[in-house]
Amino acid sequence: MQTEWVWGLAGGLLIGLGAAVYLLGNGRIMGASGILGGMVDKSERSFERLSFLVGLIAMPLLLRPLLSPTPETNLTGNFTVVIIAGVLVGLGTRIANGCTSGHGVCGISRFSLRGIIATIIYITAGGVTLALMRHIWGLI
Amino acid sequence: MRALLSLLAGALFGAGLLISGMTDTTKVQGWLDVFGAWDPTLAFVMGGAILPMLVAWRLTSGRTPIAGGQFPTKAAPELDRRLILGSVSFGMGWGLAGLCPGPAIASVTYGGFGGVVFLLAMIAGMCAAPALGAQLDRAAKAA
Numbered sequence: 001m002q003t004e005w006v007w008g009l010a011g012g013l014l015i016g017l018g019a020a021v022y023l024l025g026n027g028r029i030m031g032a033s034g035i036l037g038g039m040v041d042k043s044e045r046s047f048e049r050l051s052f053l054v055g056l057i058a059m060p061l062l063l064r065p066l067l068s069p070t071p072e073t074n075l076t077g078n079f080t081v082v083i084i085a086g087v088l089v090g091l092g093t094r095i096a097n098g099c100t101s102g103h104g105v106c107g108i109s110r111f112s113l114r115g116i117i118a119t120i121i122y123i124t125a126g127g128v129t130l131a132l133m134r135h136i137w138g139l140i
Numbered sequence: 141m142r143a144l145l146s147l148l149a150g151a152l153f154g155a156g157l158l159i160s161g162m163t164d165t166t167k168v169q170g171w172l173d174v175f176g177a178w179d180p181t182l183a184f185v186m187g188g189a190i191l192p193m194l195v196a197w198r199l200t201s202g203r204t205p206i207a208g209g210q211f212p213t214k215a216a217p218e219l220d221r222r223l224i225l226g227s228v229s230f231g232m233g234w235g236l237a238g239l240c241p242g243p244a245i246a247s248v249t250y251g252g253f254g255g256v257v258f259l260l261a262m263i264a265g266m267c268a269a270p271a272l273g274a275q276l277d278r279a280a281k282a283a
Contacts, residue, residue: 011160012188018152025145027205055150088233090265096226109193125231
């Protein structure tokens with residue numbers, strides 16, 4: 001569909017607005033992996049973080065029935081791939097101290113060298129992994 | 141106050157992820173798949189998200205956060221093995237499934253059983269990260 005980039009841009013602006021509220025309001029960097037990671041490894045638990053996660057889960061739940069066509073995740077049904085991918089994402093984002101939101105959105109907009117380098121690395125690693133697994137080995 | 145602002149930020153983030161199509165793994169993999177039917181949407185999402193943040197970072201200078209405290213200081217521009225190896229691991233998982241942490245959390249109510257399994261596996265990885273990170277630091281010191 002040709003209007004997809006408009007939705008992409010509009011959604012992106014909302015994501016950036018959320019990050020701006022979190023930064024200017026609470027003085028924190030909106031990083032999904034850091035917020036969830038700190039909660040689950042008990043390094044930084046707070047009501048503020050829990051509240052962020054509630055908003056992040058509740059809003060798509062409320063908004064989704066209003067959209068047409070209804071957005072789906074279309075996640076692969078291969079559970080081996082799902083589990084390996086999940087572990088790699090969880091490990092990697094916490095060791096690198098950031099993901100697409102923290103290093104990508106918040107880091108690049110601050111001209112942070114670490115954010116820019118991390119983003120180049122994870123996009124490249126993702127592209128190479130997908131090329132190998134899908135086009136060379138035909139595994140996914 | 142802090143909790144309310146967090147709730148608002150999370151809700152905006154969730155709305156943006158949903159309408160931009162970033163909780164759809166085929167769109168994310170479409171962006172990463174340069175040898176397939178390449179999908180540029182993610183670039184528009186990233187660009188759109190960076191714009192308000194360019195303004196927000198400018199507004200931080202000479203001010204303090206609305207809810208009190210201090211703005212985060214900029215980390216030293218250090219490229220250590222944590223940043224590099226961690227980002228490689230993250231990218232590999234992202235390419236495999238098409239989910240990164242934000243969308244994985246945002247889509248948990250409608251991503252089916254697979255979505256829940258991904259989130260649990262991601263949490264397991266997050267819990268294992270501090271120990272593995274410490275191992276990396278020891279290896280770096282020994283080298």
